[in-house]
Amino acid sequence: xxxxxxxxxxxxxxSDDALAPRVVLFDFDGVLLHGDAxxxxxxxxxxxxxxxxxxxxxCLPWLLLQLPFSRRRVARTLVHAALFGTGEARYQxxxxxxxxxxxQHSRLFNRDALRxxxxxxxxxxxxxxxxxCEQALVGGILEQLGLGDVELLASRLRATGLGxxxxxxxxxxxxxxxxxAHGVTAWQQxxxxxxxxxxxxxxxxxxxxxxxxxxxxxxxxxxxxxVVGRVAWR
Numbered sequence: 001x002x003x004x005x006x007x008x009x010x011x012x013x014x015s016d017d018a019l020a021p022r023v024v025l026f027d028f029d030g031v032l033l034h035g036d037a038x039x040x041x042x043x044x045x046x047x048x049x050x051x052x053x054x055x056x057x058x059c060l061p062w063l064l065l066q067l068p069f070s071r072r073r074v075a076r077t078l079v080h081a082a083l084f085g086t087g088e089a090r091y092q093x094x095x096x097x098x099x100x101x102x103x104q105h106s107r108l109f110n111r112d113a114l115r116x117x118x119x120x121x122x123x124x125x126x127x128x129x130x131x132x133c134e135q136a137l138v139g140g141i142l143e144q145l146g147l148g149d150v151e152l153l154a155s156r157l158r159a160t161g162l163g164x165x166x167x168x169x170x171x172x173x174x175x176x177x178x179x180x181a182h183g184v185t186a187w188q189q190x191x192x193x194x195x196x197x198x199x200x201x202x203x204x205x206x207x208x209x210x211x212x213x214x215x216x217x218x219x220x221x222x223x224x225x226x227v228v229g230r231v232a233w234r
Contacts, residue, residue: 025187027131027197027200031191034108034110041094096140190208210233
């Protein structure tokens with residue numbers, strides 16, 4: 001099944017409550033953005049500070065040993081080192097500054113996806129960005145893109161005496177928890193590029209896979225138990 005919504009205004013679906021808007025979910029990394037925004041941010045922290053590179057150097061043997069078993073643990077360690085000594089206010093300022101830098105590089109963003117998001121807004125749909133990216137960073141990016149009014153459910157860091165640390169990671173089934181806490185229990189359409197979003201895509205009346213390879217499309221169809229919609233966006 002091939003579905004291209006690039007030039008279409010989303011139809012208004014019939015419902016029991018004609019006044020209730022359709023709920024449409026967008027992932028961020030890999031959908032609205034080409035790549036991983038928080039990865040870019042953390043990489044920039046190392047690129048701009050040789051002291052941070054020295055800080056992580058003693059950990060490299062342990063990180064290399066852990067890599068085959070737990071990429072998440074390795075990533076968490078690198079995040080903690082990148083934010084060592086960074087308090088909450090400082091982090092917020094850094095995230096806003098980096099968001100402004102990112103938006104200057106228009107090629108990082110999926111213009112077709114952004115256009116489709118705006119079409120949904122114009123059609124009166126309730127659009128929610130549900131992402132594993134960190135709240136302050138992705139919120140800053142959306143604001144810079146003129147989308148500061150879009151509802152956002154994202155990952156959150158927590159402040160400690162050693163600096164900001166990973167907190168709630170809004171991926172996989174955690175996206176359902178975040179949506180439920182936000183009072184959202186049903187949605188009509190959901191856009192994603194990843195198998196990790198199967199929990200979010202499965203309840204959608206219209207799940208849409210963005211820029212999926214043939215192999216990924218087959219895996220997604222199998223995971224959802226039906227043929228998923230596809231779009232090829234740039």
